Amino acid sequence: MKVKILQWHSVASWTWDAQDETCGICRMAFDGCCPDCKFPGDDCPLIWGSCNHAFHLHCILKWVNSQTSTPLCPMCRREWQFKG
């Protein structure tokens, strides 16, 4: 049996390398986007904290900006610091 390759198309897929599958704030999947955005990817990236918890960028910014005192991580209640 002989097989001759005439043409080929390449397909690539990507996913976020996070411990969980959903954002702890909006409960949307990480491979999806936050409730305000329409497409995942560069416009709606994930952000990690120093405690290694990940959230959508817009979700965690909304939470951090809404806090009058020191913002805490929504998952583990430690002081929230963006991972460098």
Add this chain to the structure above:
Amino acid sequence: MEATAKYNRGNPAVKRILQEVKEMQSNPSPDFMAMPLEEDIFEWQFAILGPRDSEFEGGIYHGRIQLPSDYPFKPPSFMLLTPSGRFEIQKKICLSISNYHPEHWQPSWSVRTALVALIAFMPTPGGGALGSLDFKKEDRRALAIKSRETPPKFGSAERQKVIDEIHEQMLSRAPPVPQLLTNETNEETNQLPASDASDEHAHKAVGGVNTAGSNSDSVNNDLPRPDSESEIVQHIVEGRTEGVSNHSRANLSRENIPRVAPTPQNPVVAIQKPKHDRLLTLAAFGLTLAIMALVIKKFFKINGLAGYIEGKF
């Protein structure tokens, strides 16, 4: 869900709440039940079972949750509708998960976690907090029994419909109010007879001692001193004889080994033209490859790998 078509899906709070509704329906809990109104997804009606091993056990307590417009970044408010002896009815209660303490709220919490916390708060003392009561245990138990009979009356007809539906489902799940029973189990401990074990050990020790005694007696009786000395001398003589014979054998073997000197051989040099030689080498190489290919092919045929060969080529 037809009802979801009404809601504004552009609102992030609505999206989050719809997500929780789906999660509640796909993973129902035996301890509580909650669902939003059709007209207002920000208002939920819930019912919780009294925690086990407490005076609230078996009771069905209804309540209402009001979610804020910027949920989950702000905490909801909770109101109990069934008298329980722990929380006032139709009054917002003060808890670390309610809107009285927004500084303690976490956006990762949800209606599910709030209801679990509410069940856990039932047996704790009220401590004079807003909306808290401290009834006696007997009164609380009476209220628990009474809570199963009829659902509370509250609000409009739509709310009452949701409350009645929740109450019926909770009744089918909830076990009856338990009676207080005290069962004591007496465990008997079986002790092994230590005296028997000690006796066996002593018996073994005695046997050992006897055996040793018998051995020593036989040795003393059978081997007197003069005989033992003569035997020792004989052993020494035999040893010397054997040593001598071994040494002589070694010497003979060494002398008999022949020594062959290596003889160098002179290689024969063949004089030929370089071109002719190269052509012959290439021809020989080609022939060798052909022969090897044929051998391998035959080998595969013998082993029954014809299909593999055909497929490969």
